[in-house]
Amino acid sequence: MNQQVSNPLSGPHTHGKEDTAKIMRMVLLALTPATAFGIYQFGWAALFLWLITILSCVVFEAFSLWLGRKPIMRYIGDGSAILTGWLLAMTLPPWAPWWIGVLGGGIAIILGKQVFGGVGQNIFNPAMLARVALLISFPVQMTLWVNPLPMFSAMAPGFVDSLMITLSGFKIDAYSGASVMGHVKTEISNGATLSAALSQTYDNTALALGFVNGSLGETSAVLILLGGLYLLWKKIISWHIPVSMLASTALLAAMMHNVDPQQYAGAMFHVLSGGLILGAFFIATDLVTSPNTKTGQLIFGAGCGLLVYVIRTWGGYPEGVAFAVMLMNALVPLIDHYVRPRIYGHHRGGKTLQYSEKKLARVQQAGED
């Protein structure tokens, strides 16, 4: 057999099981329990918004690829646009009108991703960029929180009514209430004590399980955590960002709570509410917009956690994950520039390694037990 088998290629001539599209599919799978719970809890309208947001992302992605003369199916197939849309939908108020989803998808994909050059090139997390842009531009629609009305329950609107809610917006005040974080923030700024503010709404178990009002997919800390642990187990993400982010928020919260328990909420409250767990496992860990090295990731995560606490506690908005992650995203190139692994045979600064006599003596001891 003397045929030409292939073009001259360097090794390796085999490949591991890792694959971009597979990674995206696993992240989507990890998001499913929390999303399914959100849709169950907030009804048909939530399902419509979720579908619209994802569809919008995919359409804007296809449009951008067409405009850039890139192979559309090949890039759509990587699942990154679906993931962006999905994550964005999870952070929206569940009964938000259709155009919030469409506009959000457009901002995320076009301004957040494609203007930078497409997948892998963006500096900011596209979903967070869109959420922040929507929050600033449409504060009313973006803070209308509906009380949980599980699908098929007596009070819940039916399929057609839900479609109307999504298409023309909802004005029925009876359904709505502030999110837990928003409520606490308003009460405290009105001079109430924390325990008074919390007594009406706060229940650690309800918060953890997600039977509270809030964003479409952010309410159930337990289910999000389940997805996050799945990603850790599958080695899609490493522990560095989630742990450092949760730990720094929790630590700060615990410290401040200790200083003045009536003014500052405790660690559990901060960790379980307002999408911190979603942010720590699914948003801050975005591969494209987080640092490359483990050390860099620890710095990044700790920075995110710090900013979340600062923004929540002293900032103008009750919720801080999106802002915190975006601020830290901007620092990623700087972190990656300075935090690098040490190269084999070199000192950290780049100089050639030099061993002392004592260290060299180790070689002779190498055979000894």
Add this chain to the structure above:
Amino acid sequence: MKLFRFRGGVHPESHKEETGDKAIEVLPLPARLYVPVQQHIGAPAEPEVQIGDKVLKGRLLAHSQGAISAPIHAPSSGTILDITEHTAPHPSGLGVRTIVIETDGNDSWADGLKTINPFELDTDEISARVGAAGIVGLGGATFPSAVKLNLGKKYPISTLIINGGECEPYLSCDDRLMRERSDEIIDGIRIMLHALKAKQALIAIEDNKPDAIEVMKVAAKLYSNIKVVVVPSRYPMGSEKQMVQTLTGLEIPAGKLSADLGVIVHNVGTAFAVRTALRQGRPLVSRIVTVGGGAISSPRNLEVPLGTLVSEVFDYCGGFDQEPARILMGGPMMGQLLPHTNVPIVKGSSGVIALTQKEVAIHQTQPCIRCGSCITACPCGLLPLEMAARAKKGELQGAVEYGLMDCISCGSCSYVCPSHIPLVQYFNYAKGELAARRRHKQKAEETRKLAEIRMQRLEMEERAKQEAAERRKAEREAKKKLQEAASA
């Protein structure tokens, strides 16, 4: 004994069980052998036989040239049919000077060098004999072994590491050699220890070869200065840098040799070849080759005369039962792609592997998503994604700043890249381009120097001419004046 962890690395599927449990078979002698004069790192050997010459097995065919080179010997007895260009086992498919032998089927040995007790020989004599036997690093690097044995004179060597790691998937030639010829390997190691004047030898074997470990331990039992060390199976454990780090906890300083740490690393196959050369006086004319891969009907280990065509090796193993997607010399991680099977087995051919498309499993390249898998996998602490991005743009200096020159091309980064980016391809391109530029710069420098010398010479000639002209003018004028004076 305490082991140290090297950073990164990957765990490719081993595929060693497909060949590891079958005994080594001797390949029937082929009708023709194609013996290239370059089977090693360094200068090619110079043929010293003529077409038509009759040669015996082990007869010197081509002598080594220069300090880093190795001689080539006849792998069997027969007639020199031709000395010509033949395709080298290299992806380029370019030719290399090759001595073609028509074998006579007798396989009769030439008289070997007179053997004496190797422990009565000194370092120079041992390394001279190893050099004359054409022994090179048989793990695949093919660096002349004599040069490394001689390092014992320049550096105080305390430890000889015998590399039985064999971390490349599919390959089991070292595993089989250790299982079947452990006593000979130990004997070779003792000779090397003697030549290096080293205190001890550590035989490092990956834990996925329990039988080899057992057999080698038994063989080494008699000698207190030879020890078998079980190392974890993790690619690229068999790389010299990572092996030294695993056993000593020290890294080979950049640009230095392992000898700077008092360590020399040799492959188990090399130890066996050293023993054959010193005890039997016979040069390196055959080697154990793993014939494997999913496309091969009946994979196994063969003892193959150097110069045998890969096609004959495959035919002996039943040919292909599936269409091969890539045919490789060496393992799938660092092996060379073969242009076709009409190329010879050489000293560095640890295996010939025919992989199916499914085994290759390399998909279309997608954009980098900066996941950092390559950084985690790199055993040298480099940033493959940054290096590749710069190499791609032609910013070679940028790639160097991220550590290009410290890259060992092990391929761990490409192996794990979820976007299937051919990172090593970029690095090899950049390294080649840098080498070419360096050569070009050197050449330009030479040219500039020559041009300068020429200019100087021309100037001098011009000046000499002028001076001569002036002299003649002065003479003429003086004559004229003289004549004028005379006529006046």
